[in-house]
Amino acid sequence: MRGARAALLLPALLLLAGCGIRSTEVVEVGDPAFAHVVPSGPDGTTLYFKGPNGLLPVVRAGAAPGNAVMLLLSGPTEAETDAGLTTELPHYYGVMALSRDGDSVRIRLERAVLDFPEIARQQLVCTVAHAMPGDRRVTVTVNGSDGQLGPATCPF
Template identity: 50%
Template sequence: MRRSRTGVLALLLPAVLLPAACGVRPSGVVEVGDPALVQTVPDAAHGGVAVYLKGPDGVLPVIRDSGGKATTGQAVMMLLDGPRDVDKAAGLTSELPSYFGAMGMEVDGTTVRITVYRPVRDFSTVARQQLSCTAAHAREESGAVTVVLKGNDTTLTLERCPF
């Protein structure tokens, strides 16, 4: 059985023209707007606590396993331990100094007072946000908490956590 050329062309023509027929040309990725933000809530019932690390666009919550309901002091100590290897691999860092020495903490209602025995005036805005958000979200009142940071050189009332 011999097929005619016209029959073969008739079968091939739609396969060749179909991709070009839609009129849409390929393009590269077009970025629009800022990246999406998702508020995460640590599962305190299962021993989760949020510590805030520096990401590409500010501070981000990272959930740490606390083995039970964490106190505000435990949450801050987890923050001061710094980013873990998996956090570093994801591009997260900390602007908090690595050495604090002794530290005191007092929780009075919705005020958390953190006392460190080192100067605090030089803490960056990001470092202050890391402390403020970690301490605020370790409390049940979350963002309604005022965090006061006292050092050898000054006492700072940190801005409320924006989350």
């Protein structure tokens, strides 16, 4: 009988002791993984809009790099807005020039650009980088009426 009581108490004691495992805080180990899952080139242009946790790619018809920038500056469609996407870039319908020299791309907008928030800059840089044929490791510089942003590269 005494052995039966001890056998019943042993699991209870182990539960109370917790087996010596202590709780820990969350350990940060870096940025989340990123995979390319959207087409580019003749099948579509990848635009980057602001999602709940940072930039999210959206594929739209049209492959020309200049067209991609103008689509981005026009903002998300109604369906994209309904899906929770927004933009930090102002709507812009003015003159825009885009030029490429090797792995350097320059965009010229006829408006102030130095007041663009960081996520807006990333939207522009990543959209241009993914609209360029070939290597996506281009550096992008944006020139505006008040100065220059960059050069910068897209992190993905």
